[in-house]
Amino acid sequence: MVNVSFVREKPLPQSPPPITEGSVIGWIRKNLFSGWLSSILTILSVYFLYVCLRDFIPWAYGGNWSAGSLRECLDTNPDVACFSVIGARWRQLLFGFYPSEQYWRPILTFILLFVSVTPIFAPRFAKYFWFSLIYPGLAVWLLWGGSIWPVFSIYLAFAVSGLGFYIARNQFKLSSGMSAIVAIISIIIFYLFIASPFIALFKYIFPITLLVIESMQFGGFLLSMIVGFSGIAASFPIGILLALGRQSDLPLVKMICVGFIEFIRGVPLITLLFVASVLLNYFLPPGTSFDIIVRVIIMVTIFSAAYMAEVIRGGLAALPVGQHEASAALGLSYWESQRLIIMPQALKISIPGIVNTFIGLFKDTTLVSIISLLDPVGLASLIRADQKWNGIYWELYVAIGLMFFVCCFGMSQYSQYLERKLKTDNS
Amino acid sequence: MSDAITEREIDRSKMEISDEVAIHISDMNKWFGSFHVLRDINLEVRRGERIVVCGPSGSGKSTLIRCINRLEEHQQGKIIVDGTELSSDLKNIDKIRSEVGMCFQHFNLFPHLTILENCTLAPIWVRKMSRKDAEETAMRYLEKVKIPEQADKFPGQLSGGQQQRVAIARSLCMKPQIMLFDEPTSSLDPEMIKEVLDTMIELAEEGMTMICVTHEMGFARQVANRVIFMDDGQIVEENEPAEFFDNPKSERTKLFLSQILGH
Numbered sequence: 001m002v003n004v005s006f007v008r009e010k011p012l013p014q015s016p017p018p019i020t021e022g023s024v025i026g027w028i029r030k031n032l033f034s035g036w037l038s039s040i041l042t043i044l045s046v047y048f049l050y051v052c053l054r055d056f057i058p059w060a061y062g063g064n065w066s067a068g069s070l071r072e073c074l075d076t077n078p079d080v081a082c083f084s085v086i087g088a089r090w091r092q093l094l095f096g097f098y099p100s101e102q103y104w105r106p107i108l109t110f111i112l113l114f115v116s117v118t119p120i121f122a123p124r125f126a127k128y129f130w131f132s133l134i135y136p137g138l139a140v141w142l143l144w145g146g147s148i149w150p151v152f153s154i155y156l157a158f159a160v161s162g163l164g165f166y167i168a169r170n171q172f173k174l175s176s177g178m179s180a181i182v183a184i185i186s187i188i189i190f191y192l193f194i195a196s197p198f199i200a201l202f203k204y205i206f207p208i209t210l211l212v213i214e215s216m217q218f219g220g221f222l223l224s225m226i227v228g229f230s231g232i233a234a235s236f237p238i239g240i241l242l243a244l245g246r247q248s249d250l251p252l253v254k255m256i257c258v259g260f261i262e263f264i265r266g267v268p269l270i271t272l273l274f275v276a277s278v279l280l281n282y283f284l285p286p287g288t289s290f291d292i293i294v295r296v297i298i299m300v301t302i303f304s305a306a307y308m309a310e311v312i313r314g315g316l317a318a319l320p321v322g323q324h325e326a327s328a329a330l331g332l333s334y335w336e337s338q339r340l341i342i343m344p345q346a347l348k349i350s351i352p353g354i355v356n357t358f359i360g361l362f363k364d365t366t367l368v369s370i371i372s373l374l375d376p377v378g379l380a381s382l383i384r385a386d387q388k389w390n391g392i393y394w395e396l397y398v399a400i401g402l403m404f405f406v407c408c409f410g411m412s413q414y415s416q417y418l419e420r421k422l423k424t425d426n427s
Numbered sequence: 428m429s430d431a432i433t434e435r436e437i438d439r440s441k442m443e444i445s446d447e448v449a450i451h452i453s454d455m456n457k458w459f460g461s462f463h464v465l466r467d468i469n470l471e472v473r474r475g476e477r478i479v480v481c482g483p484s485g486s487g488k489s490t491l492i493r494c495i496n497r498l499e500e501h502q503q504g505k506i507i508v509d510g511t512e513l514s515s516d517l518k519n520i521d522k523i524r525s526e527v528g529m530c531f532q533h534f535n536l537f538p539h540l541t542i543l544e545n546c547t548l549a550p551i552w553v554r555k556m557s558r559k560d561a562e563e564t565a566m567r568y569l570e571k572v573k574i575p576e577q578a579d580k581f582p583g584q585l586s587g588g589q590q591q592r593v594a595i596a597r598s599l600c601m602k603p604q605i606m607l608f609d610e611p612t613s614s615l616d617p618e619m620i621k622e623v624l625d626t627m628i629e630l631a632e633e634g635m636t637m638i639c640v641t642h643e644m645g646f647a648r649q650v651a652n653r654v655i656f657m658d659d660g661q662i663v664e665e666n667e668p669a670e671f672f673d674n675p676k677s678e679r680t681k682l683f684l685s686q687i688l689g690h
Contacts, residue, residue, distance in 0.1 A: 325498050326535035330549035330601060331525030333517075340548060344539050424538055424581035 060398070069388035085389050086399050092383070093399065096219015096374050102145075102211060106222050109142045113229065121414075136233070143218075143226070145210035149202045153195045160194075161187045215293045219374035221403055226293065227375075228362040228407075231300040235361065236354070238301065239308025240347075244338065246313055257309070264306035269364055272299040277371035296368055304361040311357055315350035316342065348422050355415035359408045366404075376400040437649060441634045444475040444652060448507075449605055449636045450495060455504030457487075457494060457660075464490050466660045468504070472638065474604075477631050479647035479668075480640045482657035483683060488640045491657065492607045495638070496527045509604055525553050528598030532610040534590040536582035542569065542593050543578040546600045554601065561600070568596040572626050588619025592626050599630075606630065608639040644688060648672055656680050 018026075032042045063081035067073040073082035086093070095106060116135035119128045134155075141151045164186030168179035218226065245257030264272075276295040284290060319342060327337035347354070369378030380396045383389050450472040457465040464487045472478060480488045493499040494506060497513055497520050506513040508523045537545050546565035550556040556564070569575045572592035574585075582590055591611055598606060608627065612620040624646050631637060631650050641647070647654050647668055654671040656664040656679075664671070664680045672688075675681045 320533070320535070322531055322533050322535035323537065326529075326531065326537070328498060329496055329524055329527075329529040329531075330597070331521050331553040332549060333521060336552050340552065341537055345537075348539065422539070424583055 063395070070390065070392050071388075081395050081398075082392060083395050083399075085383065085392050085395055089379075089383050089389075092220055092379055093376055093396075093403075094221045096223060096379065097217040098213060098219070098222060099211070099217070102213065105142045105145070105210070105213075109139045110225070112138065112142075136230075141210070143213065144215075145212045147199070147203050148208040149199045149206075152202075153199055156198070157187050157190050157195070160190045215291050218293060220376055220379055223293070223368070223373060223375045224362070224365045224404075227297055227300055227365040227368065230297045231304055231361050231365070232358050234297070234301040235303075235305040235308050235357075238305035239312055239357075240343065242305060242309035243312035243316060246309060247316060260302075261306045261309050264302055265310070269300070269303050269367055270370060272303055273367060273371050275299070292371075292373065296371070296373065300361060300365065303364075304357055307357045307360070308354065311350050311353035312346060314353060315346035315348075318349050319345055348419075351415050351419050351422075355411055359411055362408060362411075363404060376403065437628060438632045441632060442475065442477070442652075443634060444473050447474045448472070449474045449476070449509060450638075451505070451507040452495075453505045455494065455501050455506060457490065457499065457501045457503075464660050465494070465501070468662060470655070470662065472605075472636065474636050475634050476653060477635075477637045477651045478639070478653045478655060479651040480638065480655045480657060481642065481644070481647065481683075481687075482663075486657040487660040488657045489609050492529075492609055492638050492640055495605075495607060496524050496529055498529075521553075525549075525601055526603055527605045527607060528601060528603035529607040530591065530594050530598060530609065530611045532613050534582070534587070534594045536590055536594055536597070538582050541579050541581055542574070542585070545582065545593060546597045549597070550600050565596070565600050568599045569593070571599070571629070572596045573622075586619060587615045588622045591615065591619075591623045595623075595626055595630070605636045605638070608637065608641065610640050610642070612641065612643060642687065644672070644684075656683065658683070 033039045059079065059081050062077070063083040064073050064076055065083050065087055067076060067082060067084040068088075070082055070085070073084060091100060091103075095103060098106060112135060116132045119125045119132050137151045137155055141148050161183040165179045165183040168174045168182040169176065174182065242257050242261055245253045246261065248254045248257070273296060276299040277292060280290065280295055323341055323345065324337065327341040332340065366375055366377040368375050369381070372378070374382060377400060380400060383396060384392060448471055450470070452468050452470040455465060455468040456463070468491060470491075480491065482488050490499055494501045494513075495508060500515075501513075509526055511519050511523055513519060513523060536542075537548070540548065543562060543565055546569065547556075547558065547561035550561040550564060551558060554561075566575055566578065569578055572595055574589055574592055574596075577585060577589060577593070582593065585593065595606075595611075611627070612623050615623060620643070624643060627637070627639070627646070628650055639646070639651075649668075651668050653665060654668050655662055656671070656675075656677075658679050664675065664677050666676075671680075672684065675684055
């Protein structure tokens with residue numbers, strides 16, 4: 001073998017960097033005025049910014065916050081924004097027609113949302129993951145009210161089916177497919193025979209109830225949040241399953257997933273929302289009422305799940321086949337290798353696309369105004385219908401836009417932080 | 428190409444070949460679509476054997492060893508590993524895979540896990556070891572391949588040779604009965620080839636059953652007890668290394684050896 005003849009033992013002393021590195025003037029010279037073309041572009045850009053902001057800043061900064069109507073605003077100074085409408089109607093923009101003495105419920109739900117996502121985003125709180133599982137039920141109960149027991153019974157049904165699966169798998173040594181069937185059967189049995197007496201009994205013994213709020217009273221940003229976050233939380237796992245299904249070796253599974261994805265991606269969201277609001281009632285047996293918000297959430301979820309599946313499939317396709325082979329060669333089963341090896345990498349690759357889909361979904365919640373749910377955009381028209389604020393456009397939309405921007409920008413920043421955190425190579 | 432791949436004397440005291448059959452392949456055929464990639468393969472590997480498989484590219488040598496842990500599915504014939512026959516029964520496949528270690532040309536470390544996590548993952552999930560035990564075992568093997576100090580780094584931060592040694596340690600953590608090497612040095616620089624071959628020699632010295640697809644003829648001559656030459660999906664010739672290199676029987680082997688050793 002070749003002997004290495006010379007290896008430097010001490011590093012060379014460092015020379016000082018050129019002026020372009022690490023000083024403000026150097027940075028400006030290098031980035032803004034590095035040649036005549038870039039100098040012209042810099043000056044043009046600054047002028048463009050000036051033109052854009054020249055009128056907007058005095059309009060927004062000098063805005064009127066205290067007038068009682070648009071008329072009053074215009075009489076005081078017609079050239080500045082009339083933000084008074086936000087002062088007068090912010091409650092509606094946030095909560096819709098949710099009764100004001102019950103505002104603590106959505107606010108508490110919102111605060112708990114952060115508590116519930118902490119175990120997912122901060123690994124050192126992972127042991128509190130149980131709260132993330134309880135949260136959806138708790139949120140439903142807090143927001144819609146009524147007795148706690150119907151919601152509780154859903155969790156009980158999951159527990160019963162889990163127990164059924166466990167017993168079938170470990171006591172009777174059935175295959176996982178058979179055990180899944182047992183689990184489904186135990187849910188059905190639970191709902192047919194046990195759920196209603198259970199709910200009735202516990203309603204009688206421990207009547208824990210909140211005032212019932214009808215879905216049509218929900219509105220404003222609260223509605224966007226409910227639809228957006230439920231959609232995000234539900235479409236992510238469904239998207240993963242669809243992506244895996246699309247790559248499956250089982251032809252039937254693959255066919256169903258491909259069909260579903262292609263169908264949903266080929267249909268506009270508005271159409272799905274119309275189906276949710278109007279057509280679904282024709283198909284359901286008469287007398288069944290199926291909450292409109294739940295219907296909208298389902299439609300939004302399946303819509304973005306289809307996109308999510310394609311985004312994640314992109315991440316899966318980017319993984320070298322060697323990763324599958326290495327995990328198989330170590331004896332990991334399909335699900336183990338998906339969970340431990342494939343998905344962590346595929347999801348990491350797809351973070352930009354996933355967050356893109358999340359942001360898209362969140363903004364698309366404004367489309368529910370088309371089916372006369374009162375999200376912020378729907379409320380804007382409603383507020384204009386009031387004689388006092390008739391004719392006000394900009395101020396409302398600026399405010400609504402700002403609320404959405406804060407949420408979407410937050411998501412985008414978090415995703416960039418996550419990408420930096422998960423980077424494990426030297427590049 | 429020099430024959431001396433290691434300066435030190437190879438310790439042959441533990442390189443014993445028992446009569447016990449580790450791998451038995453009979454009349455095995457495989458097709459990729461309509462392409463007949465492996466033809467009538469018959470091979471018996473006894474415990475403790477160190478077999479080098481060589482041959483021109485496209486001769487099916489990688490495919491052959493990938494059939495042994497079912498990374499590729501064979502269509503005809505029988506493969507019995509450690510007394511378990513490879514069939515489509517997933518339980519058998521998982522069992523065999525956990526007994527057979529494999530190293531790849533491109534290492535295939537898991538880039539999102541640290542070196543230590545790479546090594547402990549399968550023992551924890553497949554062998555159901557406790558994390559503490561798995562980490563102890565992993566550190567022992569990382570010391571053996573001489574990179575314990577890299578345990579908390581990520582694969583992307585290591586050189587190719589180091590990555591391949593980690594890959595070997597990762598396989599060893601499962602305490603395999605048999606090790607398969609699929610061109611482990613083909614994507615490495617010359618200096619790095621040496622460190623990986625040294626690790627493989629140490630493994631051989633401890634009596635591991637090994638099947639290596641490699642172009643390192645020095646390794647074959649010094650370490651292997653049997654060299655198999657494949658061409659066109661067939662085993663053309665198999666012999667002891669000395670006989671194989673000095674006295675090849677078939678014309679095809681002679682040509683191959685003259686090409687690979689000629690310059």
